[in-house]
Amino acid sequence: MMPRVVLQIKPYTRSMSVEAIVAILATMSGIRSVHLIPDSSALSFSTESASENGALVTDCSSGATPSLHRVIVRGDKSLNPDIFLTPLRSLNVAEINVIEQTSTEWTRKEVVLRVPDMMCPGNCGSSVLNAVRVVDEVEAARLRFEHLQVVIRGDMNVDDLCAAVLDVGFDSEVDAETPLPRRFRFRVDDLSDVGFNGVKLEEALRAVEGVENLVLLTDRVEVLVVAMLLDPTPLVKAAGRIGFKMLELSEEAWGIPVEVVPSPLVPSTHEEANTKEYQENHKCNMRICPQIGCPRYMTTVAHTAALAVGWAVPGCGMYSGGECTCGDDCKCEGCPEHNPAS
Numbered sequence: 375m376m377p378r379v380v381l382q383i384k385p386y387t388r389s390m391s392v393e394a395i396v397a398i399l400a401t402m403s404g405i406r407s408v409h410l411i412p413d414s415s416a417l418s419f420s421t422e423s424a425s426e427n428g429a430l431v432t433d434c435s436s437g438a439t440p441s442l443h444r445v446i447v448r449g450d451k452s453l454n455p456d457i458f459l460t461p462l463r464s465l466n467v468a469e470i471n472v473i474e475q476t477s478t479e480w481t482r483k484e485v486v487l488r489v490p491d492m493m494c495p496g497n498c499g500s501s502v503l504n505a506v507r508v509v510d511e512v513e514a515a516r517l518r519f520e521h522l523q524v525v526i527r528g529d530m531n532v533d534d535l536c537a538a539v540l541d542v543g544f545d546s547e548v549d550a551e552t553p554l555p556r557r558f559r560f561r562v563d564d565l566s567d568v569g570f571n572g573v574k575l576e577e578a579l580r581a582v583e584g585v586e587n588l589v590l591l592t593d594r595v596e597v598l599v600v601a602m603l604l605d606p607t608p609l610v611k612a613a614g615r616i617g618f619k620m621l622e623l624s625e626e627a628w629g630i631p632v633e634v635v636p637s638p639l640v641p642s643t644h645e646e647a648n649t650k651e652y653q654e655n656h657k658c659n660m661r662i663c664p665q666i667g668c669p670r671y672m673t674t675v676a677h678t679a680a681l682a683v684g685w686a687v688p689g690c691g692m693y694s695g696g697e698c699t700c701g702d703d704c705k706c707e708g709c710p711e712h713n714p715a716s
Contacts, residue, residue, distance in 0.1 A: 380474035495519040
């Protein structure tokens with residue numbers, strides 16, 4: 375279960391906007407996402423107030439009545455409003471009240487099982503690994519024999535994992551259980567103007583409850599979203615309300631495809647030496663690349679975006695649903711072997 379808290383925020387002055395308060399909340403430990411509920415204002419800044427008989431009376435005081443806003447905060451299991459609101463309240467910038475406190479069910483997770491009786495990776499380790507891989511809803515599993523652990527990802531039941539390990543003769547205990555968001559990738563129409571369309575789309579998507587991170591890939595007219603959502607429908611609808619049509623490109627994966635085409639500036643008839651010279655001289659930088667769409671450029675863009683939203687490095691075996699193939703220098707965010715989320 376994931377804690378969900380609804381706050382009512384009333385800034386004391388115009389100098390501290392609710393957006394600034396939301397930004398502060400988003401940086402606090404244990405908070406996964408913060409969302410300002412659209413059109414949640416109950417009162418607006420005004421220099422006029424209604425008298426008892428309905429006549430309007432001008433309020434000449436400097437402190438005009440600020441708006442009331444509702445904000446949804448979602449966080450880890452240990453999320454406690456009394457704790458995370460204390461530093462914000464000490465700033466004395468707004469009146470903040472908790473008006474609702476519930477939990478949201480979320481099943482996708484990374485589980486780290488410790489199996490202390492494993493004696494070798496070849497026999498014991500393989501037996502344990504094969505046992506957990508056939509459990510319902512398991513997406514991926516990886517043996518970390520040096521730590522006597524197995525890292526499993528998916529929507530599976532933890533008790534089912536422990537039972538599967540016990541069936542092959544080993545006791546196990548849960549070292550960690552971490553909620554994992556889902557990843558979505560879309561192609562977006564009319565995303566060429568980053569300064570206007572990009573900002574507009576980003577604001578709309580970030581307002582969707584459950585969105586934790588996103589990256590606009592304008593050169594590929596794509597957007598990558600990390601969210602605690604079961605399906606992309608809320609994201610597609612949010613984009614549609616402001617005039618954008620988003621098409622989901624692929625099912626969830628550990629990485630993103632890199633569509634690379636041969637460079638038109640290097641004809642296939644060129645000799646190998648000329649090709650090598652071209653590659654060495656080509657300015658492949660995201661800002662100065664003279665050939666939009668060249669293989670290096672597209673790979674650089676895709677690599678940067680993948681890391682930004684926690685996807686595997688392109689080329690890693692996790693991209694195709696397999697195991698990490700980056701070796702000891704792996705830099706894949708969330709790699710079950712080298713950098714697990716837990």
